[in-house]
Amino acid sequence: xxxxxxxxxxxxxxxxxxxxxxxxxxxxxxxxxxxxxxxxxxxxxxxxxxxxxxxxxxxxxxxxxxxxxxxxxxxxxxxxxxxxxxxxxxxxxxxxxxxxxxxxxxxxxxxxxxxxxxxxxxxxxxxxxxxxxxxxxxxxxxxxxxxxxxxxxxxxxxxxxxxxxxxxxxxxxxxxxxxxxxxxxxxxxxxxxxxxxxxxxxxxxxxxxxxxxxxxxxxxxxxxxxxxxxxxxxxxxxxxxxxxxxxxxxxxxxxxxxxxxxxxxxxxxxxxxxxxxxxxxxxxxxxxxxxxxxxxxxxxxxxxxxxxxxxxxxxxxxxxxxxxxxxxxxxxxxxxxxxxxxxxxxxxxxxxxxxxxxxxxxxxxxxxxxxxx
Amino acid sequence: xxxxxxxxxxxxxxxxxxxxxxxxxxxxxxxxxxxxxxxxxxxxxxxxxxxxxxxxxxxxxxxxxxxxxxxxxxxxxxxxxxxxxxxxxxxxxxxxxxxxxxxxxxxxxxxxxxxxxxxxxxxxxxxxxxxxxxxxxxxxxxxxxxxxxxxxxxxxxxxxxxxxx
Amino acid sequence: xxxxxxxxxxxxxxxxxxxxxxxxxxxxxxxxxxxxxxxxxxxxxxxxxxxxxxxxxxxxxxxxxxxxxxxxxxxxxxxxxxxxxxxxxxxxxxxxxxxxxxxxxxxxxxxxxxxxxxxxxxxxxxxxxxxxxxxxxxxxxxxxxxxxxxxxxxxxxxxxxxxxxxx
Ligand code: SF4
Ligand code: SF4
Numbered sequence: 001x002x003x004x005x006x007x008x009x010x011x012x013x014x015x016x017x018x019x020x021x022x023x024x025x026x027x028x029x030x031x032x033x034x035x036x037x038x039x040x041x042x043x044x045x046x047x048x049x050x051x052x053x054x055x056x057x058x059x060x061x062x063x064x065x066x067x068x069x070x071x072x073x074x075x076x077x078x079x080x081x082x083x084x085x086x087x088x089x090x091x092x093x094x095x096x097x098x099x100x101x102x103x104x105x106x107x108x109x110x111x112x113x114x115x116x117x118x119x120x121x122x123x124x125x126x127x128x129x130x131x132x133x134x135x136x137x138x139x140x141x142x143x144x145x146x147x148x149x150x151x152x153x154x155x156x157x158x159x160x161x162x163x164x165x166x167x168x169x170x171x172x173x174x175x176x177x178x179x180x181x182x183x184x185x186x187x188x189x190x191x192x193x194x195x196x197x198x199x200x201x202x203x204x205x206x207x208x209x210x211x212x213x214x215x216x217x218x219x220x221x222x223x224x225x226x227x228x229x230x231x232x233x234x235x236x237x238x239x240x241x242x243x244x245x246x247x248x249x250x251x252x253x254x255x256x257x258x259x260x261x262x263x264x265x266x267x268x269x270x271x272x273x274x275x276x277x278x279x280x281x282x283x284x285x286x287x288x289x290x291x292x293x294x295x296x297x298x299x300x301x302x303x304x305x306x307x308x309x310x311x312x313x314x315x316x317x318x319x320x321x322x323x324x325x326x327x328x329x330x331x332x333x334x335x336x337x338x339x340x341x342x343x344x345x346x347x348x349x350x351x352x353x354x355x356x357x358x359x360x361x362x363x364x365x366x367x368x369x370x371x372x373x
Numbered sequence: 374x375x376x377x378x379x380x381x382x383x384x385x386x387x388x389x390x391x392x393x394x395x396x397x398x399x400x401x402x403x404x405x406x407x408x409x410x411x412x413x414x415x416x417x418x419x420x421x422x423x424x425x426x427x428x429x430x431x432x433x434x435x436x437x438x439x440x441x442x443x444x445x446x447x448x449x450x451x452x453x454x455x456x457x458x459x460x461x462x463x464x465x466x467x468x469x470x471x472x473x474x475x476x477x478x479x480x481x482x483x484x485x486x487x488x489x490x491x492x493x494x495x496x497x498x499x500x501x502x503x504x505x506x507x508x509x510x511x512x513x514x515x516x517x518x519x520x521x522x523x524x525x526x527x528x529x530x531x532x533x534x535x536x537x538x
Numbered sequence: 539x540x541x542x543x544x545x546x547x548x549x550x551x552x553x554x555x556x557x558x559x560x561x562x563x564x565x566x567x568x569x570x571x572x573x574x575x576x577x578x579x580x581x582x583x584x585x586x587x588x589x590x591x592x593x594x595x596x597x598x599x600x601x602x603x604x605x606x607x608x609x610x611x612x613x614x615x616x617x618x619x620x621x622x623x624x625x626x627x628x629x630x631x632x633x634x635x636x637x638x639x640x641x642x643x644x645x646x647x648x649x650x651x652x653x654x655x656x657x658x659x660x661x662x663x664x665x666x667x668x669x670x671x672x673x674x675x676x677x678x679x680x681x682x683x684x685x686x687x688x689x690x691x692x693x694x695x696x697x698x699x700x701x702x703x704x705x
Contacts, residue, residue, distance in 0.1 A: 065398055068408045104570065136665055139593040146601030150573065153608045157566060165612070172609055179601070196665060327398040328391065343384060 012128030039131055047120055047269060054268045055082040057315075058322060065326040089264075092257035097159075100254065104158035109255070109262035111151025116269045118144040123276045124198050126286045126307030137198040138186050141277055142179070145232075148266065149175040152241075155263070156251035167250025170333060171234060171241035177340040178228040178238075184348040185225035188217060188355045189281045192364065202285035207292045209284040213365050217355040222282045224344055224351070226320065229274035231336070233267060236325030240333060275317035279310060283317075286310040292371070425485040425500040428455075428478050430518040437526040438519055440497035442473040446489035454482040455489060473519055480506060481514040544585055551578045566611055573604045590665050 022031040056071070056079065063070025071078030097105070119141050124130040134140045149172055156168020192214045193201045201210075211218045231238040242250035252263045279285055286306035290298045331339070358364055411418070420426075432438050442459040458475040490499055498518070508514065552575050559571035580595040624632070675681045 064402050064406075067401060067404050067406050069406050069410070101564075101566075104566070107570070134589045134593075136589050136593045139597065140589065143593045143597035143601055146597060146605070149605055150600070150608065153605065153612070154566075154570065157608075157612060169609075169612060172605065176605060176609075323395060323398060323402075327394045 012126075015128060043117075043121060043131055046125075047117060048265075050272055051265045051268045052082045052086060054272055054318070055085070057318070058268070061319065061322045062326060065323070086261075089261040090258060094257040094259060097254055099160050101158035101160070104154045105254075106259075108151045108155035108158060109259045109266075111154065112148050112266040113262045115145055115148035115151065116266045116273060118147070119273050120269065122198065123273065124202060124280055124285050124310070125276075126305065126310050129286075129307060130199065133197060133199045135195075135197045137201075138190055138196045138281070141273075142183050142186060145270070145273065146175075146179055148270070149179075151266075152251050155255070159251070159254040161254055163247045163249075164251050164253045167241045167247045167253070170247075171251060173333075174234070174238065174241065174336060175232055177337060178231040178344075180228075181224055181340060181344040181348050182228040182232060184345070184352060185221040185228065186277075186281060188221040188348070188352050189214075191352065191355050191359055192218065194359075198280050198285070202280060202287055205284035205287050207290055208366055209282065209287075211282040214355055214358060215365065217351055217358055218282065220347065220351045221355070222278070224348055225278055225282070226274075226317070228340070228344060229278065230321050230324060231340075233270040233274060235267070235271060236321065237328040237331050238336060240330055240336065271318060271321060272314065275314045275321065276310070278317055279313040283313045285313075420502045420504060422502060424502040424504065425487060426502050426504040427480055427500070427506055427516075428483065428489065428498055428518065429501045430476060430498050432520055432523055433526065435526075436520060436523045438473075438497055438523050439495045439526055440473050440476060440493075440519065441495055441525060442471055442476075443494065445492050445494060446498065449488045449492045451486065451488065452482045452484055454479050472525055476518040477515060478518050479515045481511055541585060545582070548578045548581045548585070551575075552582075566608065569604065569607050569611060572607075573600060576600050576604065590668060 019031070019035065022034060026034070059081070060070040060078075071081035074081040074084050121131045122134065122137055122141055122144075124133070152171045152175070153168050156164040156166075156171070159165070189201075189210055190196055192210055193204050195201055195204075204210075205213070211222050214221075230236055234241050241247070242252075247253075252260055255263060286309050288298075288301040288304060288306065288309050290301055362368070409418070430438050430440060442457055444457055444459075447455045447457055456475075456477040456479075457473065458477075459471050460474045461469055462472050464470050485500070487500065506514075555571045555574040555578070559568045559575060562568045562571060576595065576599040580592045580600070583589075583591040583595055623629075671679050672684055673679075673681055
């Protein structure tokens, strides 16, 4: 399959070269140590850099949707804007508030960031560009990302502020409900691919992405996953935990400086994580577009490195989420819960059943047209 | 049965209206940007004539203004922005007359309420729309509006057309 | 070596936070300490090479149960208040109950540890196998208990709806 094509720009070339050199010169222990540290540092750096890029992109696209220019003064096209913002937020004073529950107040942002970082580790950025490849990848991702909500709840409670408290409660209710449909949508795809491991899932999608493979069922699951993922990140029409007009800034009202930065960072990264999981599960992850039997085409497609594929697919999904965000007005809390419990969840359950039937009766595209896909 | 069909029709109308909304924003994404890029567009910038930026006292080509130093604007200003110094002079025909010596206007204190302009009986002052008033020291905000050597315009004389500053 | 260090770190965390969870005066802090205990238990599973159990532990306990706990605490009257100390007689009774439970578990573990260890060491935890075991009807497969538990949960849901609608 993919291994047969020449891929000169692939990151795995570099990493395997590095691994080989280290192994030749150093003992096993030191090799592993250096590699672990490198992977850790790289992931953290990627976390920060992706957040910065996302903030810039979000502000630009938001501006375009509103017929504005967005940041365009700091650096060419405002490219350095988010860097400047980062420096500013690092220099800001952390305001210590008297009547908060100190321990919980300072612990809460770390839950948020920790949860999103843990999830971040399991994302396959490209061929051989995945830090941990659990055989329960999908379960791991849903489990770990659900830790973030504890940070939100604790932040809201410990701030000793009614706005924060109400914001946290709303956020909690929203997250717990939408986590369900996100989980079910992913489960639908697990049924289709028969594995929870991201790498295996992606390899299966070499010629036929899951979203096409399970046709109706997959597409429904895809949209449900996008909607509920969008809701989980408290964005767009679902941002009522931080509805400024009624709750000031919701659960992070009392936070300032770097601690607020943590929440902010986690919010952006969660958007990225949702998009990248959707990419991996539905859109074939880092797999290039390939067509069975058309070798020349595949050759060209494979020349484009896999991380470019991954980031462009993820980028499209992020653009989609921004598009939704700037199209719709904010929901009321009862509308929000109605949407989940009366529409998404029942549809999801039926959809799961449909998918099981599709798989069992061999009605997926790969089963129907084994020669094409 | 009706509730079931209501559920589905609600679902589909909902989806349709959401799509319509997204179509609208999609069009909006490609519309021309309306933001004015200020320092670059100085040449084409249009500021409304009614925009109040700073008080001026129009002088005509003979370096004459219309202020009689009556002090009404000073009395009407809620902020004490305007200060008038006047002096008594003797005119050619021997009459004593009060003329304006210095008309001081403190831009930093002005709230641009326009009361001075409205109440001035001689229409001697008006607001200009030159808005780039930022400077580095506060003392520069205090301006003298009557020009060096200017004097009151005679009533009977044919008034030359006032020139905008 | 590394495994041992990680184990001792996790074990210390578990021990310390378990004690803190029951001795803390503020109920919300107790909940948080309990969360730390659950998370480090998940870490132990990972150390044992059972990522599935790790995922389930985090999803169910940390993500589900603890969120509900914290939510329930928020909905009570004054979550921030300090809990009063119980009467001495109650504390003694509670202590005895706890120790009985501990003794019982210790007994069970002590007599079965060798066998449990043997089975654990042999089996490979593939989630496909776990799934089939949960849903199968043959020997050593658990469809019936699974369904019974789901009926229990259904009963719980119906019961809670009844309680909620009684007003
Ligand atoms: S605009 Fe108002 S505040 Fe300014 S000088 Fe005239 S009367 Fe005073
Ligand atoms: S500006 Fe007008 S109101 Fe003020 S002193 Fe002169 S004539 Fe009088």
